[in-house]
Amino acid sequence: MSDDPVARLPGRLAELGLPGRLVATHTNRTVMVSMSPRGDLRLHRGYAFAPDAVLRAIIRFLNPRLPRVVRRLAEREFLAFPVDQYAPAAEPRRERPRPGDLLLLHRLAQAHDRFNREHFDGALDSLPIRLSGRMRTRLGELSVDLRTGRAIEIAISRRHIARHPWDEVEHTLLHEMVHQWQAETGLAVDHGPLFRKKARLVGVMAGAKRPLAVSGGGRRRSPPSAS
Numbered sequence: 001m002s003d004d005p006v007a008r009l010p011g012r013l014a015e016l017g018l019p020g021r022l023v024a025t026h027t028n029r030t031v032m033v034s035m036s037p038r039g040d041l042r043l044h045r046g047y048a049f050a051p052d053a054v055l056r057a058i059i060r061f062l063n064p065r066l067p068r069v070v071r072r073l074a075e076r077e078f079l080a081f082p083v084d085q086y087a088p089a090a091e092p093r094r095e096r097p098r099p100g101d102l103l104l105l106h107r108l109a110q111a112h113d114r115f116n117r118e119h120f121d122g123a124l125d126s127l128p129i130r131l132s133g134r135m136r137t138r139l140g141e142l143s144v145d146l147r148t149g150r151a152i153e154i155a156i157s158r159r160h161i162a163r164h165p166w167d168e169v170e171h172t173l174l175h176e177m178v179h180q181w182q183a184e185t186g187l188a189v190d191h192g193p194l195f196r197k198k199a200r201l202v203g204v205m206a207g208a209k210r211p212l213a214v215s216g217g218g219r220r221r222s223p224p225s226a227s
Helices: 005-015 045-049 052-061 068-079 101-120 158-163 166-184 193-202
Strands: 023-026 033-035 041-044 129-132 140-145 150-157
Touching: 005 023, 005 045, 005 052, 023 045, 041 045, 045 052, 052 068, 101 129, 101 166, 101 193, 129 158, 140 166, 150 158, 150 166, 158 166, 166 193
Parallel strands: 023 041, 129 150
Antiparallel strands: 033 041, 140 150
């Protein structure tokens, strides 16, 4: 048996009852545990050093048959484990600024301020907004510290800005601001009933999707959506 906790992690999860899955680890602080559409599990590398009780909480969280309240309690349990003490995150690589970025970011910040006044009574915090050239399957994304629930930043896809009208970009921003509202009011950041209700109130189509062209002129088979 390997002495490497990371190498042992898939076996430990299987012994504790997780169905056979491909397990990959990372040090991303905004998504601690996630499951791909194919059923592959990705989780923070620090959980390789967690006790069995924490890994059992992860397994409960991943079980869609359990009641929502049970899964939420399990989520709180595994998020309380200090993963950074065992697997610190590497410094994120920031994209180099491009000509025109300052104008785009200024327009997005203005839109954020306007939407905040019009739809949220000015209650939302001002958040950093980032342009992402690496986002290939999403139009926009809110980054949240899952341990504290604090909203960190909003990212908007550069491809989205380049290929779609500005009013659609603003629509994506507003979609992410509904997620920001969830985070700042202590709600789960998801696309559940409370999200859909708030989205309707502010004029956001909760299921809006648009295809993004990829290099070579092709298109992805499954169109992306805002997170």
